[in-house]
Amino acid sequence: MRSSRIEELITIGALARASGLTASALRFYGDCGLLVPAEVDAVTGYRYYTRSQCERAVLIRRLRGIDLSLETITEVLSGDPGRAERLLDAHVAELARRADTAARVAAQVKRALGAGRGIAVPAAELARSIGQVGTAAAVDDTAPVLAGVLLEADSTALTLTATDRYRLSTRTLAPLRDGGEEWSVVVEAAKLAPLCPWLDTIEEVVLAPSESGIALTCGEIEHHCTGIEQPFPDYRAVLDGLPPVRTRMLVARAALIELLEAAGDIVVCTIDASGLVVASAATTRLSAVVTGAPMKLAFRSTVLRSAVVSALGPDLMFDLAAPDQPVVVRSATDGDLTTLVMPTFVPSTEDHIR
Known part of the structure; x- marks a missing residue:
């Protein structure tokens, strides 16, 4: 049996x-x-x-x-x-x-006929992904690869990842058809961003590696972006090395954005079975589904808001391990977006709910 x-x-x-x-x-x-x-x-x-x-x-x-x-x-x-x-x-x-x-x-x-060369994805979704993931790329050229976005393709997904070592954001898109061979290219985020207006005017785009980087094609129109030769950080090792989740919270994205827009520089979040309490200029309680141990931790509101605003769909899931460990923010619709956000400081022992 x-x-x-x-x-x-x-x-x-x-x-x-x-x-x-x-x-x-x-x-x-x-x-x-x-x-x-x-x-x-x-x-x-x-x-x-x-x-x-x-x-x-x-x-x-x-x-x-x-x-x-x-x-x-x-x-x-x-x-x-x-x-x-x-x-x-x-x-x-x-x-x-x-x-x-x-x-x-x-x-x-x-009309999805034949895979052709490269991987075909919805163009508007790719534009949104570039905007979402690109916010985690570094803005200086101290380490050029950290100013880039890693694009990885296989038969099941196109994955975009960026990190400046303090933030990490990764999103996968389901292809319109089989993506074919595996490949990966790192492209400067500042080179991808100007392509978003064009992507918003077309329905699908095919991405394929080229000799110098990557090509994005729609019909007879083709755009090239030069690649960055440095190896990209092993972000999967970072994700796999996260400590076990102690607390998980599901909260409405729109309500959290509204709260963070009115918050001061630092927000202190108390999470327990009764929901989410956010203390900043004022104290506000949000409805949330919480499982696991109660926890109290703090963020810079601009950092947390950036992760929440760029997320997908109406609901967000927060995976929390400890007040001094990265918080994983997850969301999903047609694809998925995972963002790591580092708390700004650990609340004092008496403040930390156990």
Whole structure:
């Protein structure tokens, strides 16, 4: 019976390819309880799913694509059909407003013929990714590679990463079709940013390595960016080396942005089962879903706001290990965005809730 059960399970990579979600996005939905793996290997931590979960994964991707909140998605997928219809009908105004965007995406999928050379991704999504990830790149040339964005491609995703050693931001995009061969190039963030207005005027763009760096192509138009030869920091080792998560918080992005816009230079965050309390010029309580140990830590409001503003979707997940350790800010829609934010100081012992 055990061997029969194993044969029925598929890996997270297989589910990612079948659903159009990235593996990181699937982990996000698993951690927040929306798409829990059927089995997790106790030794390796590998996640396995049943094939029947693919339909739920596709529905989650579609609903997140129209900015439905996680709470509403849970109700749509777990409630009765009548309740689901009423919830979706209430979202019609938003659907109508975004109808043109949805039509463009559908046209891209319908005409996706042949992979060609390089990896094809939605151009507007790439423009947003450059803006989001590029904020973590260094602004001086002390170490040129730190002023760059690492672009990595394989058959399942295009990943953009930047770090100035104090911040780190990485995002993956699902390709419009199989990305083909693996490659990686580091390009100066200041060279990519001017391409965003052009990317916003086209539907899809193909990225491929060139002799001197990278080429971005749409039809007969091609833009070249020179690469940086220095090796990029091993950001995966940084992510893999993070201490275990003690506390996890899910909070509405818009409410947190509004609070941070009015905050002073330093914000002190108290996180416990009752939600999130932020103390700065004034003390404000935000509704949040918190699991794990209570924690108190502080940030420079501009640093935290930058990570929150650049995030994706209506909901953010914060993974916290300790008041003096990097905080991982995660979000997901069509792709995913992960940002590391360093607290500015450790609250005193008497302030630290245990």
